[in-house]
Amino acid sequence: PLPDNAVEAGYRVIGFDSVGSTNIEAMKAAMAGNAGKIWYAALQQTEGRGRRGRAWESPYGNLAASLMIVPDAPSNSLAGLGFVAGVALNTALTRLMPAAAIRSGLDGADGVSDGGRARIALKWPNDVLADGAKLAGILLEAQKRPDGRTAIVIGIGVNVVAAPQGLPYPATSLADLGAPLDAPSVFEALAESWVECYQMWNNGSGTNRIIHRWRDNAAGIGAEVAVQRGDGVLRGIFETIDDAGHLIVRDDEGHRIAITAGDVHFGTT
Ligand code: BT5
Structure with a gap:
């Protein structure tokens, strides 16, 4: 499901139950010259990828979503889209969390701050943390199209129902945080806040506003x-x-x- 503002802005979505990697699907579409504004969303990936050849675990019920766009902006500014995605994801998660966390009755004794809500923070360059544990990751990839324009693929993985164990650092999921949400509702909130944040970024001085919002929500400044x-x-x-x-x-x-x-x-x- 796509929210109204995304439909109005011309976005489409292709959904999968299970797929190798939504980023691979989006990169294939870019190579084929597809015009973009397409989300590839899946409930499971069998070959999810992180940065630098690392693997991203994507068990069934988590969200894997990749957006393919062909921005008008000069290609040297496109790295900033990772920050747009981070702010959009942070916005979506904080909008979704309060009601869910209140229902679960979490409190400070569980190590959860902010009056019962997990503290969601952005970790440079591309992670979302909840109370210090990795909740989501973002992978930005670029693909030159046959017509010479650059397509950007923004892949976002959110641990909705399960987080992997045994990593060198802690990972968490929305379920672990006591938020009984499903992947489609997380996707819908993300697609909605993406439209708002991307419009802001495209809007002249908006680029700085995105970076400032990112910084306001950054984990570890001063550490x-x-x-x-x-x-x-x-x-x-x-x-x-x-x-x-x-x-x-x-x-x-x-x-x-x-x-x-x-x-x-x-x-x-
Ligand atoms: C990332 O890479 O964090 C980017 C992840 C992007 C995943 C999305 S899902 C949709 C789209 N399609 C794809 O195939 N990918 C994108 P990086 O910073 O390199 O982190 C990878 C590292 O995080 C791994 O080496 C593990 O240590 C850890 N990790 C793997 N799966 C995880 C998970 N589900 N939750 C938390 N950490 C994880």
């Missing part, structure tokens, strides 16, 4: 971080996100370093 990059590990204090979306880390010598890509670990380990 010690270790950033794994291609050339090693950088340790320092996570100072902020700049207006270009770079992670700004201040190292021991007081240098401010702007990072465009990497994996962030909080704390000193």
